[in-house]
Every structure is written in structure tokens, then in C-alpha cells.
Amino acid sequence: MRQRLAGVSAVLVSLSIVGFWSLGEPSPAPESAPAEAARTVAAVNAPIPPVSPRPPAHERAHAEGALEEELVGTTVVRGTGEPLARVEIRLIPQVFLATGQATGDPLQESLSTTSNMAGEFLFTSVPPGKYRLEAHLPGHVPQILPLLRVPFEDSLTLDLIRGGEVEGVVLSGDGQPAPNAEVSAISRTRTTTLTDAQGRFTFTLPPGSHAVSAVRAQEAGALSAPVQVSQEKPLHRLRISLGAGAVLSGQVTRPDGSPVLGARVHVLPEGFRTPSALAGTDAQGAFLIAPLAPGAYRVQALTPEGHRSPFQQIQVAEGGRMSLLFEAEGPASRHEKHRLLGQIIDSRGHAVQGFYLEVTALETGDSRTFDFMGDWFEVDVPLGRHRLYVALSDGERAEQLVQTGPGASTRLEILVHPGVSLSGRVIDPFTRKPLPDGAVLIPQYGVASIHADGRFVFRDLPPGEHTLHLQRGTLQASQRVTLRPGKAHDLGDLPFEPPLPSPR
The missing domain is CATH 2.60.40.1120 (Carboxypeptidase-like, regulatory domain)
Structure with a gap:
């Protein structure tokens, strides 16, 4: 199914439907936003449980509104596909805050399993929802999927790479250990962890060059040069000293001088293409990034339309303050519109x-x-x-x-609303028997196949009005429905009645 930036807002969500299909009553259930919790990583020492054979798809199918799902997959070595055993896989329920940031849901406990000798793993009785998936194996770089939606129809393949161990300590300005400091390692991606009560941190990072820095409150610090990580030679006793963080501010404008709202400002350590800091602009095009660790950076602005400003190179000193002005490429605002x-x-x-x-x-x-x-x-x-x-x-x-x-x-x-599921059974209007084969098309949201029992399922549709196109061979029938937020919808039996051909 082709994904696109599409959905239906509550403006279009009515309490009635078009046509003769009844969709039930809404059942809104607002989520609560819990406090953030620090993430911890546990070593895998438990015995490997057996993985039960996966039943056929028709036996695994759940009725709409079911409370449990299953999730299956394999863990392998990246590049070779060799199975990896003893990998701990965790599913952490997610709640998305107003900032767009995800945090654990305290109302649901994390689920955990371990891959067997064939690299297979299985979760059963998983409540539908949004999860963060983490795969951990000592000596390997963790595999993280920030957002995994359950039900997930396919089998997951988690590919882990063998990495090098990086260990060190973060000290505050008075030379004391700095607990709960966020330590970042920048390479092709950004990896973060938190220091423990003694200010210590540990990474398993992919081989290569990494820029390592740390922040806590308004303090920041960084290693004076990137570190070279390898599988053969662990890096120990790294030391990051925190000091007053630098402040970077400025404005993003268009060629005519008008401010750009909602632009992204990226701060990249010199020699790397992954941002270590990121901020958005307000209605005046202004941005503020703090704290920044001392060092050399390249800074660029990206407008909501995708136009980029030229890079600006800066050198940041401890506790320094700097202001930049970016003129984004692309056409100026057209105020006559x-x-x-x-x-x-x-x-x-x-x-x-x-x-x-x-x-x-x-x-x-x-x-x-x-x-x-x-x-x-x-x-x-x-x-x-x-x-x-x-x-x-x-x-x-x-x-x-x-x-x-x-x-x-x-x-x-x-x-905006979470997606909802929509299902039904296509039948012959005269015999009332199911009609197999064919497909149901919803423009902009994809196609669902009609199975041997006549049923079809859409797992993730935005609430609102939709037009269903039922297709069998060259014949097509259409019907409009309205989906209400917060509830799975089963349309029941849908007679396939193509329109009569027009007289010549």
C-alpha cells in the first residue's frame, strides 16, 4: 500500500454515513502523557526459549477489535545474513507527547523475548498500538526501531552489526561525576545514552570515526577530537568535562526579507553529516539552540518547502554567544496570494x-x-x-x-486522529454467498485484496469520509462510508452490485 501524507480531520468526521452501511458508535479514549523515564539496557544471560512454529495465516487471523496480536521475526548479522542467537528484543509501549516526542506508556509493561539458535523470535498476546523496538546483544550495535505499529503483518528482520566498546565518564564543572548527562556519538547516525549515578557511560558503536559530546541542563562538553572505534580495540577511560554551554541564535528569512516560520536549523560537527543539534523557527523566523559544546560546526537552514541555505562555518567557545542570519534559497513569499x-x-x-x-x-x-x-x-x-x-x-x-x-x-x-481499521465481506446480492478474488480500492490509501471467504481488511485509515471501489475483473461498484475515530469498523456483508450498462 502506497503511503502518503494524507488523512481526514475531525472537520470531515460526521455522525452519519453516506449510503446504507452502519458503522457503529465512536468510543473516544484520550491518552495520558506520562513523565519521561531514563532508558536502561540489560545484558542477555537468560536461556534461549524455543520458538513455536508459526501457524498458517488464516489460523492467525484475528477478528476486528481483537485485543491481542503476535509479532514474529529473525535476528541476523548485517551483510551476511547469518542467524544471531541470544538477542534480547524488547517492545516498549509508546505515548507521543505534544512535542512529537515519544515516551514509554506506564499503563502498559514492556514485553521481552530472546531469539533462539536459528535467530527466530516470537511475541504473543501483544496489545495493538505503537511501540519502540530494541534489539540488544553484547558486542553488537543495538538495533532500534523508534516506531513500530502493531498489528504488523509481515515478519521482521533485525540486522545487527558487531561494534566496538566505548566507555568513559562525564564530569561537571567542579570536577564531580555528572549523573543523568546525555552523551551523544555522531557518525552516520546519532546515538545517545545517559550517564549513571557515577557519571559513567558505555556505548557499543559501529566501527569508524565518532564525535562524542555531552550535555546536562545548561552545561555542555565534548572530546577535543573524534574517536576511532574498532571491533578489536575497545576505548576506555574517555573523559568529558562539562562547562557553560554556548548559545546559538539567529533568524531565517526569504530572499525578500520575510521570515520563514517552521524552518529547521541543523548544527553539524565539522567533518560529519549528521546533526548534533536541531531547532525550529518561530513566526518571526527566529531560532535558539543551547547548550552547545565547544568545537567547530557547520550550520544550515532548511525551509518547510525543502529549500536550503548555504552552510555557515562557526567556531564555538565555552559559554559563547553567537547570532547567525540565513537567507533560504527558493522563491520569495508572494503576498498577493x-x-x-x-x-x-x-x-x-x-x-x-x-x-x-x-x-x-x-x-x-x-x-x-x-x-x-x-x-x-x-x-x-x-x-x-x-x-x-x-x-x-x-x-x-x-x-x-x-x-x-x-x-x-x-x-x-x-x-488529527490515529488510524482505524475497516473490514467487510463482499457477497453475491442474490445467493448471499461470498465472492472471492478481486480487490477493494480506496483512492490515496491503497488496495486491499478480497480473500477466498470474501473478506477484506484495511488496517490503518484516517477517520472521515472515504469512497470504496470494489473491483472484480472489469466490473466495479462504489460506495461511500464515514469512519469515526477511535474504533475498528466492520461493514458486514456488502452486496457487489455494479451499475447497469448505459443504453446505446
Whole structure:
């Protein structure tokens, strides 16, 4: 199924349906946002449990609304595909905060299992939802999937690479151990961990060059040079001293001098392509990044439309303050157009920071895609009808139709909701028997196959109005439905009744 930045907002979520299909009553259940908790990593010493044979797909199928799912997969060595045994795999339930940041859900306990000698693992009785998956094996770089949605229909393959051990200590400005400092290692990716009560940290990092730094509150520090990690030679007794963190501020503008709202400002350690710090711009195009560790950096701004500014090279001193001005490439704002201003509100009523927005002019079909860093968006559009699609990192989506008319701007508030499932059984209208084969198409969201028992399933649709196209051979029937947020929907038996051919 083709994924896109699409969904339907609560503006289109009605309490009735179009046609004769009844979809039940909504059952909203707002999530609570728990406090953050530090992540810990446990060594794997437990015996390896056997993995039961996986039953056929038709025996594993769950009825809509089932409370449990299963998740299966294998752990292998990256590059060779050799099975890896004794890998600890953990599923950590996730709650996404208004900032877009994920944190553990205290209402659900983490699930854990271990791969067997063939590298196979199996989770059973997994409640549907969003999870962080972590795979750990001593001497190997952890494999992390920040967002895994259950049910997951396919088998997972987790490929781990053998890495080198990096160990050290972080000290505060008075020379004492610094507990709960965040230590980052930058290479092709950014890896982070927290120091323990004695200020100690340990990584298993992929071979290569890494820039290592640490921050705690308003203090920051870094190693004076990148470290070279190898499998053969562990690095021990590294020492990072914290001092007053530097402050980087500035503004991002367009060629005409107008500010850019929701731009991303990336700070990259010299010699690396992965950011060590990131910030978004406000309505005045201003940004603030703190604390920064001393060192050489390259800084670049990226507009929501994808235009990049030239890099600026800076040298940061302990406790220093610096201000930068970025002029983003690309066309200037066209103020003769209508301006859409708004916020994205999640299912818990919080303004969202960081989202994707697609704007389509319905008269022409022209689409533009934006990646906003902040909690507001602004887009200049011509007068007319537009469809706005929104997608969040945790899968919540929305759609809203907008008619722009006289006036300089329109303020919007778009509500996003988690995806819901939709199922049904296609039957012959006369015999009432199931019709196998064929497919059900929902424009913009993909295709579901019609199985031998006539059933089809969409696992993740945004709430709102949808048009289903039932296809068998050259014949097609259509029907519109409205999905309400927070509940799985089973349409029951759907008679396949293609329209009669028009008379000649």
C-alpha cells in the first residue's frame, strides 16, 4: 500500500454515513502523557526459549477489535545474513507527547523475548498500538526501531552489526561525576545514552570515526577530537568535562526579507553529516539552540518547502554567544496570494510540534509538500478550493477542505486522529454467498485484496469520509462510508452490485 501524507480531520468526521452501511458508535479514549523515564539496557544471560512454529495465516487471523496480536521475526548479522542467537528484543509501549516526542506508556509493561539458535523470535498476546523496538546483544550495535505499529503483518528482520566498546565518564564543572548527562556519538547516525549515578557511560558503536559530546541542563562538553572505534580495540577511560554551554541564535528569512516560520536549523560537527543539534523557527523566523559544546560546526537552514541555505562555518567557545542570519534559497513569499495560518491539534487536544503538510489546489490538481518544525504553519495559496493533508510521526493523520476567498488570510485548526481499521465481506446480492478474488480500492490509501471467504481488511485509515471501489475483473461498484475515530469498523456483508450498462 502506497503511503502518503494524507488523512481526514475531525472537520470531515460526521455522525452519519453516506449510503446504507452502519458503522457503529465512536468510543473516544484520550491518552495520558506520562513523565519521561531514563532508558536502561540489560545484558542477555537468560536461556534461549524455543520458538513455536508459526501457524498458517488464516489460523492467525484475528477478528476486528481483537485485543491481542503476535509479532514474529529473525535476528541476523548485517551483510551476511547469518542467524544471531541470544538477542534480547524488547517492545516498549509508546505515548507521543505534544512535542512529537515519544515516551514509554506506564499503563502498559514492556514485553521481552530472546531469539533462539536459528535467530527466530516470537511475541504473543501483544496489545495493538505503537511501540519502540530494541534489539540488544553484547558486542553488537543495538538495533532500534523508534516506531513500530502493531498489528504488523509481515515478519521482521533485525540486522545487527558487531561494534566496538566505548566507555568513559562525564564530569561537571567542579570536577564531580555528572549523573543523568546525555552523551551523544555522531557518525552516520546519532546515538545517545545517559550517564549513571557515577557519571559513567558505555556505548557499543559501529566501527569508524565518532564525535562524542555531552550535555546536562545548561552545561555542555565534548572530546577535543573524534574517536576511532574498532571491533578489536575497545576505548576506555574517555573523559568529558562539562562547562557553560554556548548559545546559538539567529533568524531565517526569504530572499525578500520575510521570515520563514517552521524552518529547521541543523548544527553539524565539522567533518560529519549528521546533526548534533536541531531547532525550529518561530513566526518571526527566529531560532535558539543551547547548550552547545565547544568545537567547530557547520550550520544550515532548511525551509518547510525543502529549500536550503548555504552552510555557515562557526567556531564555538565555552559559554559563547553567537547570532547567525540565513537567507533560504527558493522563491520569495508572494503576498498577493491568500495566506493559510494554523495549528495541528492531536487527539489529546495538544498543539503538535513537527508535522508534514500537503496542500492540493482542487481546480488544478497541483500539490506542494511541507515539513514544518514548529507548532504553527503558514502557506500562501491562490484563491479557490484546497485540500490539506497532515501526517505526524506517530501515524496520526488528517484532511481538511478549505475555500479561500476575499481577505488576506485564513486561520485554521486541524485535528488529527490515529488510524482505524475497516473490514467487510463482499457477497453475491442474490445467493448471499461470498465472492472471492478481486480487490477493494480506496483512492490515496491503497488496495486491499478480497480473500477466498470474501473478506477484506484495511488496517490503518484516517477517520472521515472515504469512497470504496470494489473491483472484480472489469466490473466495479462504489460506495461511500464515514469512519469515526477511535474504533475498528466492520461493514458486514456488502452486496457487489455494479451499475447497469448505459443504453446505446
